[in-house]
Structures are given as structure tokens and as C-alpha cells.
Amino acid sequence: MAPSSSQPPCGSNLDGYINGNTPCPSPIIKNSTDGTETNNPAFNIWIRQDKYLYIALLGACDEEARAVMSTAPTARDAWLILERAFATRSRSRVMSLKERLNSIRKEGSTDVAAYMQNIRAVSDELSLIGHPVDDIDLVIHALNGLDPSFREFTASIRTRDNPISFDDLYVKLMDYEIYLKRDELMNPHTPITANYANRGRSNHHNRGRQQPRHNQHGRRPNVTCQLCSIKEHTAQNCRKFTCTKRHSSQPAAYAAQNTIPPPEWLFDSGASHHITNDLNNLSLYGDYNGNDHLHVANGMTLPITHVGSTKFNTSKPNHNFALNNVLYAPGVTQNLVSVSQLCNTNNVSIKFFPSFFKAMTGEFMALMRNGTWTLVPPSPHYNVIGNKWIFRLKRNPDGSISRYKARLVAKGFHQRPGWSLTQMDVNNAFLHGTISEDVYMTQPAGFIHSSFPNYVCKLKKTLYGLKQAPHQFKQALAEQFSLKDLGQPSHFLGVEIIPTKTGLFLTQHHYIRDILFRANMSDCKPVSTPMATSFCSQPKPDSTSCDSKEFRSILGALHYLSITHPNIAFPVNKLAQRMQAPTVTDMQALKRVLRYLKSTISNGLHLTKSSNTSLTSFCDADWAGDISDRKSTELHIPLTAPTIFSDNIGATYLCANPFFHSRMKHVAIDYHFVRDLVAAKKLHVSHVPTSHQLAYLLTKPLSSTRHHFLKDKIEVIEDTSILRGHVGVLTS
Structure with a gap:
């Protein structure tokens, strides 16, 4: 009904x-x-x-x-x-409908009727909740949402002396839409997308215009050019097309010319997509309709205007690779090939350095000698896991390359969901134990068997990354195993270790050079102190902010450097308090620390051995626990009385003074505690001059003279004498 x-x-x-x-x-x-x-x-x-x-x-x-x-x-x-649902009078509902009204656009194949009905529907909803839209405002919304094909119509409506109603606008738009469709049928326009253009116009070499060719029957071809609308020739042979290709700067989607030199492409393992800066490098392309932008290494974002495809030619004939989804970004300086996209699309692998390929060959031959796997035909019942090559550089203490390492790692996280890929740094596959389960793996990239390319590897021994590997690794260690003697430690986690007659000398000069290079300060002017004495601990409210990412990166590297350079601990910790919102002044103070490291790049920490092995301190678990006399519960262990150095002579006298001053009631606990220890000869308090107070190096900025004096006191010295003695020890 x-x-x-x-x-x-x-x-x-x-x-x-x-x-x-x-x-x-x-x-x-x-x-x-x-x-x-x-x-x-x-x-x-x-x-x-x-x-x-x-x-x-x-x-x-x-x-x-x-x-x-x-x-x-x-x-x-x-x-x-x-x-x-539709008559709620809330403020959010009104705002949502008004935003929806402003966002209505006539796009693509949307006809005028549907477009105007959408505007009317939203207007009716606003009227229903008590916020009607004026008729003039509806006309403005309708004109603003039209596409460029209605540009002339919009201009005529806006220049009218008398206002037009929404209903009259609807009728006139319908009439104008019919006019546009009729005009499109009478004058069709077919864009040229991928026509091949020869460099030569004809085979004639005379200076006159080439005469049109005739067919076998002596009649001219009944065709019409798509560019100049003149019959008897096609767009491929049109003079207008040739001139446009030679002189126009506008990009067009034509195939690449035979005489154009091939473009230079750089392989980038960090690029997610293929990128070009020249539309002529693309054989087919179109407009890019996405909202993504290209992010480059310096932090900038570049617009993407087109996307297309091309072929990557190699030195071997008939060995071309397809480059699909190539992004055109005008601001890019080089043509980049994404290694991951190229390998996935064309099923190939890329080797960048011959040294790494030699390391891969050595690793593969070691796996073959140990009988790590056998090739078997594939089966749909096998759970075949993947693998990948892991490349590492081993460096000498001076930063030079010691050797290239390549390890074949199984993607063991495919065996159990949630497991991450791990790797181990050993000499080669001698630790691989025999496994009892049936584990199948794809053939390693670059070493696929030519006779059995579709076979899979049935593992007989474990590889790094398998869930069976840790158990087999421990089992192999428990058996007879030959370890590799690396000798005395010389370089550990960026710290160079030099043995001396009295101890060890630790330096990080190569690490300092890396920090200066990252900060573009390798040639900076050195200074004598890491922080100026006039440095303000409180930031100014009107200070200009700086690049916080660079500030935090450099400051984090300096924290690790304070292992061998404790003399920079105070300025580093003070600047670390500004990491949330660093200013230009803070960046200048940070660069001063780098300039100081430039002057002390050869310094290091000299650790000397001590012959004293007696216990000097212990932990009091019940300090001042007795309320009546503020005594502590102590362990009765005989100790050597330690010495506390203080540069405050008044505090030194107060600890040994047997009389109690009336103004010292607020420190009664500390006073009695220290005084009783001094009286019992369990603690010595000695005065040290201010000029010799080592703690000042870690608590405040100092002048150049006092800074270098205290730096030498904590055994942060240059390596000149240390290295000379070390050479003498080695030669003897």
C-alpha cells in the first residue's frame, strides 16, 4: 500500500x-x-x-x-x-551542515540536477533546525561549487543587476548544461597520449615542402588531423605536432625519441618509489591525483605532479627492466631508482659493492662446505620461509675499513607470528647445529641454482634467525669448539683502549671526528673552555627557537662522549635541560662544546690501578633511627676512616668543634651525626682550597686556566706522552 x-x-x-x-x-x-x-x-x-x-x-x-x-x-x-537524526538543534549539528554546504562541488560526471539537489537538501536540513539559508547565499554556494566549464556562465550571473533566485538559477544551469553537451558532440576533442614521434620529418632532403603521399589508387587518404583539423594527413606527420615537440616547453605524453641520450639514474636503497625530475624520461604519464608529498633527506617536502612508467635499459640487449609508478617531482635534483621497487617488480637482485659480493660468495661457500641444506622439489604442503643478506662493515680503531661481512639470515619470524628478525656476529657458519625438524627455505638471492631454480632448500643445520638456532647454538658451545683469540682489547663500542705501564688510556678521537662531521664543524675554530662563564642558566622569554632535531641529535652523542671526557659533563647536562624547546643561544652554547672538543680531540681518560684494597665505605640501613638521640643502627665492621674534603673552612671547623652554637638547631641531626663520627675517628674532615676543588669542574663553568688545571687533576690528559710510552712498551 x-x-x-x-x-x-x-x-x-x-x-x-x-x-x-x-x-x-x-x-x-x-x-x-x-x-x-x-x-x-x-x-x-x-x-x-x-x-x-x-x-x-x-x-x-x-x-x-x-x-x-x-x-x-x-x-x-x-x-x-x-x-x-535531522532536527537536532545542537551547535555542532549546525556547524556540520554549514561545512557540508560549503564543501559541495560539481566534479567529474556529476550532472547539474544532482548537484543542485544536494545543495537544496542541506539547505532544507538547516531550515528544519531553525537556521534557514538565505536565497542569495544559496546562489553564491551554487556558483562557487561549479567546475571551470561553467566559468562564462558564472561570470554572467555575477554581473547581473537584478538578483536571481535559486529556482531560476537551477533552470538556467540545466539549459547551459544541455548547451555544453551539444557543443561537445559537435566538436569532439581527443587528446594525444602516447604517439611515437620520429626525429626526421621525411626521407626527402630538398628544401621545399614535402608533397603529400598518395595511395596505390592515386587518391589521398580520407583522414583528418587531430591537431590542425586539416584532412589528408595524421597527427604523426603534422607540422604543428613537430614544431610543438621541438620548441614548446609544455610537457606532453609522447614516447621517448631514439636520439635522446638515456637519462642518468641513481640507485637509492632508501627510496620508497622511483622518482624523476624530467617528464621526458617517462614513456607514459598522467596527472597525479594523490595528496602525498615527497619527503627528502634534508626534511623538506616536495610536490608530486605526475606519475608514469618507463623502461630501464641495460648494457645487454633485450635485458630491460620496467619502472612502474614513477613519480615526477620538479624539485628533485637526481633521477632515483628505488631498489626495493625494482627488485620486487622485475624479480632481480642488486649488488652494490664488489667487496660485499666477495663476502657473500665466501659465506655461501662456507655454508656449502658445512652441508647446511640440500635442494628438494617444492611442495604446497611445505611452509617455506624466506631469507635475506645482512651486510656489515668491520672497522679498525682508526676508523678505516677492516673487512666486509655478509651473513645469510633466515626470516624465522615467519615460523611464529610476532617474532622479530635477529642476527649474530660470528666468523661464519661453524656454530650451526643439526636440527631434527623439517625446515624449508627459499634459495638465497644471487645464488639460485641454474638447473633447479624452482627448488627450495631443506635445512640440515640451523641458520641465524630460526627459532631452533638459540638451542643449537648453546648445544654447539657445550661441545668441543675452537674459539678465535682476538688478543688484547683495542677498540670497543667506539672507545679506543690503549694499555700503559700504569693502567689504561681511553680515548674517542674517531668518535669526536664523526660528531664534528655530522654537525658540519670539522673545520671550526677551537676554544679553550666548553662553556662561557657568562652563560645564563635561565632561557630568555623572547629567544628564537632553533632546529630541535639537530640539537637533540648532537647532545645525545655528547652524552656518550662524556665517558672519556668527564670535563664536558656539566655543559652537556646543563644544555640537556633545554631539549624540550632549545633556542639559538642554546645552539651556540652547544657548538661551543664542539669547538672545545676540536681543541681537545687528542685527550682521553687515563685509568690507573690502585694498590689499596681496603673497604672505605658502607651503607647505613637505619640512619638516625633512634628518636631520642638520633643514633643509627650500624654494622660493627672495622673501617678505615675516610676523608671528606670541603672548601668551606667554617664547615670544617664546625664538624670538629665540641661546642654547640644556638643558631645551629635547625641542623641538629646532621651536626650530631658528623660530629660523633669525627669524635669516634671514623671520619676525617679536611679543608681543600677552592682552587683545588675538583667538584667545581662538574658543577659550574670555569675560566680557561682553572678548567685545564682541574682537567689534568682528574686524569683527562693528552695522548702524546701516553702514546710515546705505549710505543716504547710495544717495541721492548
Whole structure:
């Protein structure tokens, strides 16, 4: 049943079903005399009228409203759902509808009727919640959302003296749309996308214009050029096309010319996509409709305007690789080939350095000698895991390359979800133990068997990365095993270790050079102190901010450098308090530390051995636990009385003074504690001059003279004398 357009529900006295004035009667009528129950005919009539009204509401609403009210049991429930969904008078609802009205655009194949109906629908919703849109505003919204093909129409409407209503605009837009479609049918425009263009125009060498060719029957071809609209020739032979290709600076999607030199491409293992800066490098391309931008290493973002494809030619004939989804970014300085994209698309592998290929060959031959796997035919029942090559550079203490390492690692995380890929740095595969499970792996990249390219490797021994590897590794260590003697330590985690007659000399000069190179300060002017004495500990409120990423990167590297250079611990820790919002002043102070390291790059920490092995301190677990006399519960262990140095002579005298001053009540606990220890000769308090206080090097900026004096006191010295003595020890 469907409602009649000439008889609306309210005209049939059905409005009570909507507003609740006509509730649903009881389905059963009970006789008051004899108590019998009968069906209520009014209930069936009410249900029928309610269904009639419910269907009328569904037919009068659009798809969005029907989806909202489809679960309502009655017409009144459906009406209440519609009221809550579309008639809410909240501020967020009003803002959402106005933003939706501003965002309506006529795009693509959307016709004028659908476009204007969308605007009218949103306008009706605003009117329903008490925020009607003026007719002039609706006209402005409709004109602003039109595509460029309606530019002339929009200009004529805006220059009218008399305002136009929304309904009149709707009619005129429909007429103009019909005019545009009729004009498009009469004057078709077919864009040229991928036509091959020869460099030579003809085989004639005379200076006159080439005469048109005729077919075998002496008649001219019945074709029309797509560029100049002149018959008897095609766009490929058109003079306008040739001139455009030679002189126009506008990019076009034509195939590459034979005489154009091949472009230079750089292989980039860190690039996620192929990137070019010249549209001529692409054989086919089109506009890029995405919202992504290209992120480069210096932190900048470059726009992407086109995307296309091309072929990468090699020195061997018939060995070309496809480059798909090549992004065109005008601001890029080089043409980049994404190694991962190239390998995945063309099923190839790339070897960058011959030294690493030699290391790969050595690793592969070692695996073959140890019988790590055997080749077997593949089966759909096998869980074949992948593998990858891990490359590492081993360096000497001076930073030079010692050797190239290549390790074949199985992707063991495929065996159990959630496991990450791990690797171990050993000489080669001698630690691989025999496994009892059946484990299958793909053939390693670059070493696929030519006769059995589709076979898989059945592992007989473990590889790094397998979940069986740790157990087999420990089992192999428990058996007879030949270790490699590396001798005395010389370089560990960036710290160079030099043995001396009295101890060890630790230096990080190569690490300092790396920090200076990263900060572009390899040729900076050195200074004598790491921090100026006038450095302000509080940042100024109007200070200009600097690059926080660079600031944190350099400061984090200096924290590790303080292992062998404790003299820079104070400025590094002080500047670390500014990591959240560093300023230009903080960056200048950080660069001063780098300039200081430039002057002390040969310094290191000299660790000397001590002959004293007696216990000098212990932990008091119940300090001042007795409330009556503030005594502590101590362990009765005989100790050598330590000496505390203080540059405050008043505090030194106070610790040994047997008289109690009335103004020292607030430090009664500390006073009695230290005084009792001094009286019991468990502690010595000695005065040290301010000029010899070593703690000042770690707590405040000092002048150049005092800084170098205290630096030498903590055994941060130059390596000149240390290295000379070390050479003497080695030669002797």
C-alpha cells in the first residue's frame, strides 16, 4: 500500500499517529459481564493505518533517511528517529551542515540536477533546525561549487543587476548544461597520449615542402588531423605536432625519441618509489591525483605532479627492466631508482659493492662446505620461509675499513607470528647445529641454482634467525669448539683502549671526528673552555627557537662522549635541560662544546690501578633511627676512616668543634651525626682550597686556566706522552 499524493496522511486524520494523540488500542477486549476475551477490531484498523503512514514516510524520504528509520516498529517511532537524526538543534549539528554546504562541488560526471539537489537538501536540513539559508547565499554556494566549464556562465550571473533566485538559477544551469553537451558532440576533442614521434620529418632532403603521399589508387587518404583539423594527413606527420615537440616547453605524453641520450639514474636503497625530475624520461604519464608529498633527506617536502612508467635499459640487449609508478617531482635534483621497487617488480637482485659480493660468495661457500641444506622439489604442503643478506662493515680503531661481512639470515619470524628478525656476529657458519625438524627455505638471492631454480632448500643445520638456532647454538658451545683469540682489547663500542705501564688510556678521537662531521664543524675554530662563564642558566622569554632535531641529535652523542671526557659533563647536562624547546643561544652554547672538543680531540681518560684494597665505605640501613638521640643502627665492621674534603673552612671547623652554637638547631641531626663520627675517628674532615676543588669542574663553568688545571687533576690528559710510552712498551 502506498499513500496517494492527492490524499496526504494529515488530510486523512492520521496526524494523531505521529504526535501520539491516537495511541495503539489493546488487541484484546475483555467482557465485563462474563469475563470472556475477544479480538479488538480497532487494533487491526490502527495497525493497518499505522503501516499505511509508515510506508508513506518511507516513500517520502531519501535513502539516507530510510536507512535511519528502517528499524522503527511504528510510524511514530520512525518520526522520532528522524527528528533526533535531522532536527537536532545542537551547535555542532549546525556547524556540520554549514561545512557540508560549503564543501559541495560539481566534479567529474556529476550532472547539474544532482548537484543542485544536494545543495537544496542541506539547505532544507538547516531550515528544519531553525537556521534557514538565505536565497542569495544559496546562489553564491551554487556558483562557487561549479567546475571551470561553467566559468562564462558564472561570470554572467555575477554581473547581473537584478538578483536571481535559486529556482531560476537551477533552470538556467540545466539549459547551459544541455548547451555544453551539444557543443561537445559537435566538436569532439581527443587528446594525444602516447604517439611515437620520429626525429626526421621525411626521407626527402630538398628544401621545399614535402608533397603529400598518395595511395596505390592515386587518391589521398580520407583522414583528418587531430591537431590542425586539416584532412589528408595524421597527427604523426603534422607540422604543428613537430614544431610543438621541438620548441614548446609544455610537457606532453609522447614516447621517448631514439636520439635522446638515456637519462642518468641513481640507485637509492632508501627510496620508497622511483622518482624523476624530467617528464621526458617517462614513456607514459598522467596527472597525479594523490595528496602525498615527497619527503627528502634534508626534511623538506616536495610536490608530486605526475606519475608514469618507463623502461630501464641495460648494457645487454633485450635485458630491460620496467619502472612502474614513477613519480615526477620538479624539485628533485637526481633521477632515483628505488631498489626495493625494482627488485620486487622485475624479480632481480642488486649488488652494490664488489667487496660485499666477495663476502657473500665466501659465506655461501662456507655454508656449502658445512652441508647446511640440500635442494628438494617444492611442495604446497611445505611452509617455506624466506631469507635475506645482512651486510656489515668491520672497522679498525682508526676508523678505516677492516673487512666486509655478509651473513645469510633466515626470516624465522615467519615460523611464529610476532617474532622479530635477529642476527649474530660470528666468523661464519661453524656454530650451526643439526636440527631434527623439517625446515624449508627459499634459495638465497644471487645464488639460485641454474638447473633447479624452482627448488627450495631443506635445512640440515640451523641458520641465524630460526627459532631452533638459540638451542643449537648453546648445544654447539657445550661441545668441543675452537674459539678465535682476538688478543688484547683495542677498540670497543667506539672507545679506543690503549694499555700503559700504569693502567689504561681511553680515548674517542674517531668518535669526536664523526660528531664534528655530522654537525658540519670539522673545520671550526677551537676554544679553550666548553662553556662561557657568562652563560645564563635561565632561557630568555623572547629567544628564537632553533632546529630541535639537530640539537637533540648532537647532545645525545655528547652524552656518550662524556665517558672519556668527564670535563664536558656539566655543559652537556646543563644544555640537556633545554631539549624540550632549545633556542639559538642554546645552539651556540652547544657548538661551543664542539669547538672545545676540536681543541681537545687528542685527550682521553687515563685509568690507573690502585694498590689499596681496603673497604672505605658502607651503607647505613637505619640512619638516625633512634628518636631520642638520633643514633643509627650500624654494622660493627672495622673501617678505615675516610676523608671528606670541603672548601668551606667554617664547615670544617664546625664538624670538629665540641661546642654547640644556638643558631645551629635547625641542623641538629646532621651536626650530631658528623660530629660523633669525627669524635669516634671514623671520619676525617679536611679543608681543600677552592682552587683545588675538583667538584667545581662538574658543577659550574670555569675560566680557561682553572678548567685545564682541574682537567689534568682528574686524569683527562693528552695522548702524546701516553702514546710515546705505549710505543716504547710495544717495541721492548
